[in-house]
Amino acid sequence: MTKEDVTMMILSAKKQAGMTWEEIAEKIDMSPVWTHSACMGMNGFPKDKAEALATALALPQEAVSVLEEPPTKVWEQSVPTDPCIYRFYEIVGVYGPTLKALIEEKFGTGIMSAIDFDMQVHKVENPKGDRVKIEMSGKFLAYNNW
Amino acid sequence: MTKEDVTMMILSAKKQAGMTWEEIAEKIDMSPVWTHSACMGMNGFPKDKAEALATALALPQEAVSVLEEPPTKVWEQSVPTDPCIYRFYEIVGVYGPTLKALIEEKFGTGIMSAIDFDMQVHKVENPKGDRVKIEMSGKFLAYNNW
Amino acid sequence: MTKEDVTMMILSAKKQAGMTWEEIAEKIDMSPVWTHSACMGMNGFPKDKAEALATALALPQEAVSVLEEPPTKVWEQSVPTDPCIYRFYEIVGVYGPTLKALIEEKFGTGIMSAIDFDMQVHKVENPKGDRVKIEMSGKFLAYNNW
Amino acid sequence: MTKEDVTMMILSAKKQAGMTWEEIAEKIDMSPVWTHSACMGMNGFPKDKAEALATALALPQEAVSVLEEPPTKVWEQSVPTDPCIYRFYEIVGVYGPTLKALIEEKFGTGIMSAIDFDMQVHKVENPKGDRVKIEMSGKFLAYNNW
Amino acid sequence: MTKEDVTMMILSAKKQAGMTWEEIAEKIDMSPVWTHSACMGMNGFPKDKAEALATALALPQEAVSVLEEPPTKVWEQSVPTDPCIYRFYEIVGVYGPTLKALIEEKFGTGIMSAIDFDMQVHKVENPKGDRVKIEMSGKFLAYNNW
Amino acid sequence: MTKEDVTMMILSAKKQAGMTWEEIAEKIDMSPVWTHSACMGMNGFPKDKAEALATALALPQEAVSVLEEPPTKVWEQSVPTDPCIYRFYEIVGVYGPTLKALIEEKFGTGIMSAIDFDMQVHKVENPKGDRVKIEMSGKFLAYNNW
Amino acid sequence: MTKEDVTMMILSAKKQAGMTWEEIAEKIDMSPVWTHSACMGMNGFPKDKAEALATALALPQEAVSVLEEPPTKVWEQSVPTDPCIYRFYEIVGVYGPTLKALIEEKFGTGIMSAIDFDMQVHKVENPKGDRVKIEMSGKFLAYNNW
Amino acid sequence: MTKEDVTMMILSAKKQAGMTWEEIAEKIDMSPVWTHSACMGMNGFPKDKAEALATALALPQEAVSVLEEPPTKVWEQSVPTDPCIYRFYEIVGVYGPTLKALIEEKFGTGIMSAIDFDMQVHKVENPKGDRVKIEMSGKFLAYNNW
Amino acid sequence: MTKEDVTMMILSAKKQAGMTWEEIAEKIDMSPVWTHSACMGMNGFPKDKAEALATALALPQEAVSVLEEPPTKVWEQSVPTDPCIYRFYEIVGVYGPTLKALIEEKFGTGIMSAIDFDMQVHKVENPKGDRVKIEMSGKFLAYNNW
Amino acid sequence: MTKEDVTMMILSAKKQAGMTWEEIAEKIDMSPVWTHSACMGMNGFPKDKAEALATALALPQEAVSVLEEPPTKVWEQSVPTDPCIYRFYEIVGVYGPTLKALIEEKFGTGIMSAIDFDMQVHKVENPKGDRVKIEMSGKFLAYNNW
Incomplete structure (x- = not known):
């Protein structure tokens, strides 16, 4: 199970639950910016926050340790077009x-x-x-x- | 006289006067961010602000119309190293x-x-x-x- | 279901129906340029237009919410060869x-x-x-x- | 005398005369888009238009043949930042x-x-x-x- | 069925038939350069030529309309090494x-x-x-x- | 005296004489393509052709040996925009x-x-x-x- | 069957047989440099050499004609890091x-x-x-x- | 005096003397490859070889220490076109x-x-x-x- | 079995065993830097070290010869973003x-x-x-x- | 007077004095790495170190304030060839x-x-x-x- 897998689970759970990023951030008592970024795999979760997220979105237990792993922050090296x-x-x-x-x-x-x-x-x-x-x-x- | 010429005059006058960008910004009643950026040629001055700057830094009269010209905003296309x-x-x-x-x-x-x-x-x-x-x-x- | 999936469905339905982009645009009462671009996933549909398109091309209901999602506009960063x-x-x-x-x-x-x-x-x-x-x-x- | 030299002469004459591109275009009875572009050296002038421009802006006679030369259209190969x-x-x-x-x-x-x-x-x-x-x-x- | 699929069919039929590009070109009464290029998906076939090719190489009927589609001419943007x-x-x-x-x-x-x-x-x-x-x-x- | 210097001399002499590349090519009994390319410094002249060119365009004697030097063929590595x-x-x-x-x-x-x-x-x-x-x-x- | 497929077969047969490139080269009476390069798909085999290789490494008959095909020599366009x-x-x-x-x-x-x-x-x-x-x-x- | 200056002096002295690189290499008892490369500033000279070269080509004394400096080997990062x-x-x-x-x-x-x-x-x-x-x-x- | 396959086995065995890179390095009596790098496929193992690693992490026998193969050191050619x-x-x-x-x-x-x-x-x-x-x-x- | 100007003065004074970077570093009681880098304009000097350097190498007084300016650290964005x-x-x-x-x-x-x-x-x-x-x-x- 990789960080990409867990991001997919989060997006799917979020859609099903009809929650916004702000609501998810509130559930784990962190800011929306950090929460989205860490859910995208661009920041690592402290253990308690990883557990809170897993509870809030009903993620499998294995996801917790993956959320805790240090991220490899890869971003577009040319200027993005969006x-x-x-x-x-x-x-x-x-x-x-x-x-x-x-x-x-x-x-x-x-x-x-x-x-x-x-x-x-x-x-x-x-x-x-x-x-x-x-x-x-x-x-x-x-x-x-x- | 180009925008680059005027930028050089501003930097030289600023050094001689020992003024900071914040002090220059106050003199023309604009923010320091906008003031620095416009002095670098990355924004165009409204007429009254161009005149206020010319007075504050004793720039020649011709500089006023150059400061008013629309900028061509050229910035580094690869990620800068500084x-x-x-x-x-x-x-x-x-x-x-x-x-x-x-x-x-x-x-x-x-x-x-x-x-x-x-x-x-x-x-x-x-x-x-x-x-x-x-x-x-x-x-x-x-x-x-x- | 992603925007790419829905684009594939649209292209397939269009071919089967033998419709042009102008005809599809008329059906949803939008311009051909916007209609093609939004069908390619480069613009997001307002809810009523997404529903009109789904009706016109017999797309599944789930496609409607995907058409409404904000697009991520990725285009070729080097000059295209076509x-x-x-x-x-x-x-x-x-x-x-x-x-x-x-x-x-x-x-x-x-x-x-x-x-x-x-x-x-x-x-x-x-x-x-x-x-x-x-x-x-x-x-x-x-x-x-x- | 190169196309760049003539462009510089035109810009200087235009500034001194206080004319707009639309006014210059009218003087030579061409569109403003074509006029600006040809003055920048990106299009070649027909002989009569080159002469009309030279008269309107008091350019030296030698400029006429330079304006007539076919352009080499060099434009930024990466996406411009302005x-x-x-x-x-x-x-x-x-x-x-x-x-x-x-x-x-x-x-x-x-x-x-x-x-x-x-x-x-x-x-x-x-x-x-x-x-x-x-x-x-x-x-x-x-x-x-x- | 895409242009790539049809190109694969053509290459396979050509190999099996032991035909050269010149022979295929003769069959459809077009030049070898255009024939190869259009078979590679870099030019669109007029209807009669698409049908002649399908007959000559025993391609399925659906291939005809694909051969007629306008090409998207994508070629290597850096200088090729071959x-x-x-x-x-x-x-x-x-x-x-x-x-x-x-x-x-x-x-x-x-x-x-x-x-x-x-x-x-x-x-x-x-x-x-x-x-x-x-x-x-x-x-x-x-x-x-x- | 470099190849660039000699190219400049040639262009200037050509303009003054009002000759075309075809006329220059005829004078030295070579093709126009080769002649233009060699005058641009992209091919080296055989000794007799270099002398014929120097005579035809009244180039200084020193230019002859420069025209004979092997070229360093530098061309635009990205696709040109003209x-x-x-x-x-x-x-x-x-x-x-x-x-x-x-x-x-x-x-x-x-x-x-x-x-x-x-x-x-x-x-x-x-x-x-x-x-x-x-x-x-x-x-x-x-x-x-x- | 592509050149890549045949390269994979060769590498596998070579490993199983415990042969070096020099030994393979000797078997087909060619140099080791050419042999390795042609086995990698960067050179085309003459018919007799292709047959000798197929015999030496017990490749299937179909591989012979693939080895004979002209290569498309694609190599890294940026400087390699190894x-x-x-x-x-x-x-x-x-x-x-x-x-x-x-x-x-x-x-x-x-x-x-x-x-x-x-x-x-x-x-x-x-x-x-x-x-x-x-x-x-x-x-x-x-x-x-x- | 930089390595580029000394390279220019060498090229000029070589032309005047009508010497080849092989003859220069012989004079300093080194190989032609190394000699050319070091004269281009891509290798540093041992002291005795720098002095021999200065004697052979009548370079000024100051050139000797410049020839001895370690080179900064800058070469074209994209594939050259010559x-x-x-x-x-x-x-x-x-x-x-x-x-x-x-x-x-x-x-x-x-x-x-x-x-x-x-x-x-x-x-x-x-x-x-x-x-x-x-x-x-x-x-x-x-x-x-x- | 490629070097990538063996790297995956190592990462999986390491996670299951809960070992750090330092502990693995100690087991094979090499430095942590070299050990990590060789496990990533960026260095080749001497035979005895490959066997020690296979024993320590219970890798299959076939992995030993793969660990011994010379590496092809491919690294990011643009500056990494992490x-x-x-x-x-x-x-x-x-x-x-x-x-x-x-x-x-x-x-x-x-x-x-x-x-x-x-x-x-x-x-x-x-x-x-x-x-x-x-x-x-x-x-x-x-x-x-x- | 720019940082580049001061770097040129330092290199010239160093050559004349026959000093090594280690000797210069000792004079200002800093490490050789920092000293070289700051002399190249890649680090800013604290005031006392700038004055010590000016004394050691007999730089003009104006150089002191230039050495103190914050650097703009521009380095080669592609991998260097030396x-x-x-x-x-x-x-x-x-x-x-x-x-x-x-x-x-x-x-x-x-x-x-x-x-x-x-x-x-x-x-x-x-x-x-x-x-x-x-x-x-x-x-x-x-x-x-x-």
Whole structure:
């Protein structure tokens, strides 16, 4: 049983149960972003969260240890074509040097960690058209000099 | 005089004046993200903001019309190697399908606009290590059916 | 049942019924361009249109919810080799900067949306050789300054 | 004197004269799309049009023969990053197979020529947001069988 | 039944019958180049030629309509490694600009069509070593100015 | 003085003299294809032909030895975008396997040489539209078995 | 039965018989380099050699005609990662221009044929460490001038 | 003074002196392959050989230390287009797995070194056409197990 | 039975036995790095080590000879996306020229062998956060001059 | 004055002074790896180290602030061809999955930081041939779950 197998089981159970990702996230008391990503096999579950998910979606016991395995994070190496995903690459492409300049201005030489990291997605209602709001937070890591 | 020429003038004036991007942004009453990006030639200035910048940094009059020109947004087509910028591609690569799934769950079929869009960068102090906080907001655009 | 499965069912039903894409489009009261594209899995159906299609082509009930799912729009990242498709890339490659210059001249800094968008294909008879006429229309989106 | 040199002269003369591409196109009695594209060196001028342009913008006599030279149409081989141009690749990528299917349905096996071809850009005012309208027309070419 | 299926049937029937491509071409009264290419699925058959081929090779009736379908011409986007095919890319790579210069010198600004096109392959005996002779002919297409 | 320098001299002398490539080819009693290609630096001149060219175009004496140097044949490794050149890649891409199959059928296992090779370009007048005719001839080379 | 099928049969028969490539080569009286390469489907067998191989390894009769078919030589288009193969690309990459310069110095303008070609691999014992010795020989081909 | 500068000096001195690479190699008592490659900056000279070369070609004293510097061996990462060099990639591409199989059969698991390596080029006269003979020799390196 | 098959058997046996790579490495008296890599099929086993592994994990006898076969080391040719592996490419990318400069300074012109090579991974406890320590050692190889 | 300018000054001063990287590193009391890398512009200097370097190599005062600027770490995105650097990519390519497996086995799910990181290069004398020893150490970073 691989992570791909377990992802298929989750998607099937989710469809049958008619649950949203937010509802599943609530059941295991984690954020929707992390929950979806870990269900896709892009993050590893802590043991208690893996058990909570297995209970919530009636997954077989063997799935628990698979959910706990460290992920191998493989993502598209060329820029993806789906418009919803592409726009985020466009943002990072256009504003990447700006993010670097402002982080260095505020923190000194270093980077924002993508490992000690979290993210949230919100819907903000607006009479001119609702807006997607995304918040990211990552630990600042200073370069070592030795 | 091209946008590149004006960017060079801005960087040189900024260094001489010892100003930060935040200070320049305040002078023209715009956000630091937009200000840096537009100074790099990746966004076009409204006329009044171009004039305010020219005044703040003592740029020549001709620079104003160049700052107003629409940008040609050229960014690296392969994933950049600088660690500070790369980590953002890693985030978008790993979490892109998650962002798509959650946006569709909350809004229906469509995308977050990268055109009607804004972004902020904050420093959040934390005893375990300060954190970089990034907030993005973009208008939701539903696909047209015809 | 995936979108690919439903596309196969549609193609098979279409062949058996001897219908053209225009006839199918008429049956569901949508344009031929949108209808073909959505049948290929590149657009999501509104519920009533999915039901109309299922009725017109005698698709199983389960197909309706699959047709409604948001699409993941994956297209060839390198320039395609089929001559009929290639010529459109040649047009966009040669005239892309021209389209940008004229849109900016007419509308200001911004883009034509590919989301709030529609397209039509017509045959124009001509004694020197019939002509293909294509009309596209997309909402103008101005860049946000913040 | 190369086509690039002449393009630079045209851009400089246009800026000084404060003319738009539409006004230049009118002066030489051609469409704005063709005029911009030929001024960028992507199409060759007929002799009378080259002379008309030289007169309108006070270009040196030598420029006339350069404008008449056949172009070498070099365009970006990877998908461009500028959002205004990228959206056209997204349209062609998503709808390319649809255009092929509908052309074949209407005309038989063959292609739309990108050589015997013309295009127009219009602004369509709309209370929900103005729209960009693009019309292309190309001769249908049937494959030869021998 | 797809074009690939029919190609497999043709290759199998050809092997069993011990026929060459030239013999098959004669049977359907078309050129060997076009015949091979259409049997590989790279050109669509006119109805009478599809029927003649089905008769000559005892293909099932359903194959006829498949042979008539418009082809999707997918070819290797990187330069192929097989020496016999590679040498043609080498010729086109080395002499491409020469062909362009001489076509423009003889015909004016435009191209040789690859759609209204035919090609023949001959064996020319020669005491110093036999030679392969290839003849191509394509309609000249002048660029449209509008 | 490099081959590029000499190419520039040739192009300049050709323009000043108002000669075509065919006229230059006649002056040195070689074919137009070879002449253009060698003037572009893609073939090396035999000594007498180099001298004839230098005389015909009044090139400096030093150019003769440069024209005799073996060429380094560098051509675009990705498929070129100019429509006139692209169409030849389309032909070789679509018909490459056909050429291989027919050469092997006529000659046995081997290739057509691109080294012991010649090519001609002709204009064939035709009331339905003039045609470009191209003839290539290369020595057949059988694979060695050892 | 394809060339890949026959390669699998050969590898299996070789393993069962415990024969080396040198021993197989001896059985059919050809060199080990050619024998291995032809068994991998990268060269076509003359009829008598195909029969000798079939006898030596007890291959089915049908394999003989497959071994005789002309090969389609497909090799990795990017530089391979296996260290033993990579080192040969390193040699050709570093010394390619040197080989060209020395061949042109010794023979005039032209190339070494890779078709009329043979190669041998030897083991040379040496107290400081045994050495691999490789000998290649190819016919010199002069460029044609026409 | 860089390695590129010294290469230019060598080429110029060689042309003026009318020497071949073989003659230069003899003067410094090294092989022609190594001599050309080191003169191109792809190998570093031992001190005495650098001095011998400087004497033979009347290079300035400063060139000696530049010739001694370790090289940075940068070669074309895509397969080169020049036919004379390409053929060697074709050989390595087609026969790479064969070389690996025979080296492992003769020596055990390991590789032929491209560092402790030498190569020679010879002309072998032959009434059917002269042949290029290339001999390579590299130390066998066994993989370490630890 | 291929190397991939044996890797699958090993992973399955390891999971069932609940052993770590370090424990397996101890059983066969080799390092964990080499053991994991050889179990993945990236190194060949000496006979006694293959037998020890088969005993330790109860692999079938046939697996022993497969473990002994020379590996074909195929690794990702583009930079991998998994963050744990990517960071090593980042290190080699940033510090590659530094390693070259310091090796040449200490040893002369040459390289560190990746064949006569070993590596160890250690955990170093640290109150500010544990550290990963990696030690590599490779034989210095001097370039041959001939 | 850019980082590239300062790198050129350092290389020139180092050559004139006849100093090694180890001697320069000692002067500023940092490691040779960090020192070389920072002099190449791949790391930013702390103020006191920048001043020490300027003193040791007699750099102009303006260089100090340039050395302090955060670096933009641009490295070759394709695998480099220089053999000394390539071997490190080969190691990381072959052993990358092994490093990931052992780090996860020892530390849990996470990565070795390339930011809080240091590296040393040593020469280890050995009668069978001296060895290059490289030690890397990076902080372990566990993935965040939220």
